Amino acid sequence: MTQVIGHLINGKMINENNRTQDIFNPATGLATKKVELASKQTVERAISAAEAAFPAWRNTPPAKRARVMFRFKELLEKNSDKICQLIGEEHGKISHDAAGELQRGIENVEYACGAPGLLKGEHSKNVGPNIDSWSEFQPLGVVAGITPFNFPAMVPMWMFPLAIVCGNTFILKPSERDPSSTLFIAQLLKEAGLPDGVMNVVNGDKEAVDTLLSDERVKAVSFVGSTPIAEYIYTTASANGKRCQALGGAKNHAIIMPDADIENAANQLLGAAFGSSGERCMALSVAVAVGDEAADALVEKMIEGMKNLSVGEYNNADNDFGPVITLAHKEKVNGYISSAVEQGASLVIDGRNPSVKGFENGYFVGATLIDHVTSEMDSYQAEIFGPVLQIIRVETMQQAIQLINDHEYGNGTCIFTRDGEAARYFADTIQVGMVGINVPLPVPVSYHSFGGWKRSLFGDLHAYGPDGVRFYTKRKTITQRWPSSTVREGASFSFPS
Incomplete structure (x- = not known):
């Protein structure tokens, strides 16, 4: 029964x-x-x-x-x-x-x-x-x-x-x-x-x-x-x-500065973007790379790290993340991936419909990496709430900050840099409620308070x-x-x- x-x-x-x-x-x-x-x-x-x-x-x-x-x-x-x-x-x-x-x-x-x-x-x-x-x-x-x-x-x-x-x-x-x-x-x-x-x-x-x-x-x-x-x-x-x-909701960005430790940033983004299948209001879903050199290096390191990611069932601790919550949500996430490609983005790693042995009917979406995304794309504007990381390329830090400040959401954000002056400027001018400096998921501890800005x-x-x-x-x-x-x-x- x-x-x-x-x-x-x-x-x-x-x-x-x-x-x-x-x-x-x-x-x-x-x-x-x-x-x-x-x-x-x-x-x-x-x-x-x-x-x-x-x-x-x-x-x-x-x-x-x-x-x-x-x-x-x-x-x-x-x-x-x-x-x-x-x-x-x-x-x-x-x-x-x-x-x-x-x-x-x-x-x-x-x-x-x-x-x-x-x-x-x-x-x-x-x-x-x-x-x-x-x-x-x-x-x-x-x-x-x-x-x-x-x-x-x-x-x-x-x-x-x-x-x-x-x-x-x-x-x-x-x-x-x-x-x-x-x-x-x-x-x-x-x-x-x-x-x-x-x-x-x-x-x-x-x-x-x-x-x-x-x-x-x-x-x-x-x-x-x-x-x-x-x-x-x-x-x-x-x-x-x-x-x-x-x-x-949220659309959380990470700025990758040219002086950032790219290997460390990539490792941090793996967990922040794909952990819990991206179904976190603090998930980092957009990496804003300042300069093509930083972007290319980030993509290379992300590809390397994503090769070893495992999606699967909850009671296998070797898995990195599990399914999304419903079949309808799986189709929604896959739809945003498809729309990004249709609107001109580059699909670097396609996580749609992964093969999970023994769980063929599960609601799985694999880790997905999309490059050359622009702010006009539907996949950028929406909160995808899935294991999808999008990369936007800009020329300057000011452009990166403006991109984040222009978005309707202002929940969480972070910057990867070795430059204290840049980090301080970022923390002071960004219009977001929770900010990380080389910390990709800046969720406040229990004796502070949690909340974003804007919508x-x-x-x-x-x-x-x-x-x-x-x-x-x-x-x-x-x-x-x-x-x-x-x-x-x-x-x-x-x-x-």
Whole structure:
């Protein structure tokens, strides 16, 4: 009998016999499970559970909330093999890549363990005669997270650990493509001692999303996904009076300067472009080579390095990356490769339809290298989200920077150079939110914050880290005076100073 993945509401796993959707193993192309798609009523039930749990959780001391996270961290580490297996079976991510994803998620849990310090507020004594003033950071209430398929463990942990230790209750709507690892992780929170109703998971599609966006009991929404959906989430949530951070798409460029260590740059680009099948919002999908000499040297080194890359099934750790998420996405990626050739680019290495023995029906795309791409091409303008690296040739660093600044996305970028002056100029003038200097995937650590510029982020606050604390709390400033019982003052009608 096919397993049907349900929902976690008020501490209990439930199935309500709603609509279902198949879950596929992308390495085999076979449906392995079904996931229930929550109705409006199911989502409202989760919201009610979170609302009922909020008063007691809000008043739980931050130190006690943090202790739940300490136990949760231990359980994540204890169950890491199981989590990585679930990711591999439904996403296709190779085991070592899944382990790296999980570790970055755990680092956000570790940051959340510092809740007492993060929430201690600010205090000023004697701002006026016998007047003290202080600020507190209080929770919002019921908050929600809507997360993508490409990081089913890490991205949810950008959201709920911090939201929960700040005193909120949480509703998570993970991707319906690969929900099992996310749901299992949520169950570990209950095992760690989190009270029922504080963390709820509803699987679903647009009906579930729209219910979260429209229900007035949900005070804030976090989202990670494509830019069109991010803009819809932000616009709809804001129109309904909610706080919203919606992280969208990317087109991440690496500038290769003439003085760069080309061998090192090529090695770094192999992982940054093709790791996780390019299904990362921080994947480096465009190398901008300054000068033909640098471009030719880069192409030569990339060809050499790509000969040894292996695409295949998740539980073979010798593989470098796995399949893309669906058959439709495989066809989309292949379509962009074809369009680049049709529009005049040079296909150096063609990754369309690789042969993976024993997995002939899997959704595999091999590592692909395309040279002589121009900014007008469809493959350049779009976020391909596959294992495709495109090379654009320019004459100067200024042209490279202008190319990046002109793109609608501004998520991540990097420069490969030995020149400190060039690196400093690049970091200062580039219109991108996350910048690497000889670091191809400049994903901020958990105690900084993650977010892009331009159409890569809708909202003012970035994800996790210090911005995450501010997003999941509201500042209340209190000014207090205890006047002397022996001194009486008259009324004053001027503005207090």
